[in-house]
């Protein structure tokens with residue numbers, strides 16, 4: 350191999366999902382034993398994780414069965430990784446580029462990928478979460494797992510709630526979905542994001558604030574939709590979650606006699622929360638309430654403009670002064686994202 354060529358490793362972080370019915374319960378257990386998800390002392394958390402994963406497994410298995418038994422998240426993320434590798438190969442022709450996928454709660458586990466990347470001995474390792482908005486429960490948790498496993502890290506993208514190509518991709522997909530449905534009138538545009546327990550936000554997690562920043566910036570490109578609302582889906586457990594919930598927002602739209610155009614603004618791929626929760630459960634609620642039109646905008650997936658935005662983030666990270674893990678005043682990180690790792694840049 351040409352010695353002058355630099356090795357560039359890019360690591361995409363995501364949540365992961367079970368690859369079959371038998372892995373649903375252990376996947377859920379991994380999720381609930383994460384201290385970033387349940388803030389309880391070790392043994393209590395372990396017991397809760399076992400209890401919640403066991404009781405939740407039946408319903409979760411039925412949901413994954415609707416998608417062929419397991420989650421499509423990994424194959425979809427691998428397709429995104431391949432497209433990104435191709436783009437980066439063109440942008441950085443003097444680098445050997447490899448893009449890895451590191452999942453938090455199922456294979457390929459973050460800890461295993463950390464060892465693989467370390468063995469490859471990259472000159473640069475860019476950590477890139479597939480969560481545009483930073484949360485301690487998602488990106489924060491993945492970064493902790495990576496660092497604990499001793500994974501290499503030279504540059505880290507904390508978040509990109511207002512990266513221009515990311516915003517363009519969302520706006521174009523929303524407009525395209527509406528046009529494809531025959532431009533129905535009387536639309537309320539719902540931006541549905543995965544929710545979080547309120548106490549996590551109260552403790553300084555910037556996720557909700559960053560979701561709002563994304564929506565403000567996307568809606569600026571969509572003057573044809575003056576009626577819009579942010580709402581939060583996928584509530585789990587007895588705690589109070591941030592709201593309004595997506596199902597309440599759908600009820601309100603029915604009361605106000607509006608049709609719905611729903612964009613999954615915090616997800617970048619299709620999985621159980623979009624294909625089952627949005628396309629089946631919420632579509633059914635909308636139908637029962639007599640909502641005339643319910644259109645679900647696809648997740649960004651393999652949208653070329655979204656892949657371009659990921660490539661922009663990697664290029665931007667590489668062009669920062671060397672040694673900076675995550676830039677102070679990062680270009681795509683809004684200025685006051687307390688709790689986000691850009692605040693403790695080295």
Ligand SMILES: C=CC1=C(C)c2cc3[nH]c(cc4nc(cc5[nH]c(cc1n2)c(C)c5CCC(=O)O)C(CCC(=O)O)=C4C)c(C)c3C=C
Nearest residue numbers: 364365366367386409420422484486543545585615620621
């Ligand atoms: C923005 C992304 C996400 C946040 C924030 C998040 C927080 C969070 N999630 C749970 C519990 C569950 N999440 C589950 C699935 C799931 N969650 C995300 C993303 C975020 N989660 C994704 C992409 C997926 C899909 C994975 C897949 O299988 O394809 C699940 C499993 C499904 C189910 O049983 O409903 C659980 C459980 C909590 C508790 C939480 C914050 C505290």
Ligand SMILES: [Fe+2]
Nearest residue numbers: 364543583622
């Ligand atoms: Fe989740």
Ligand SMILES: [Fe+2]
Nearest residue numbers: 682686689691
């Ligand atoms: Fe930040």
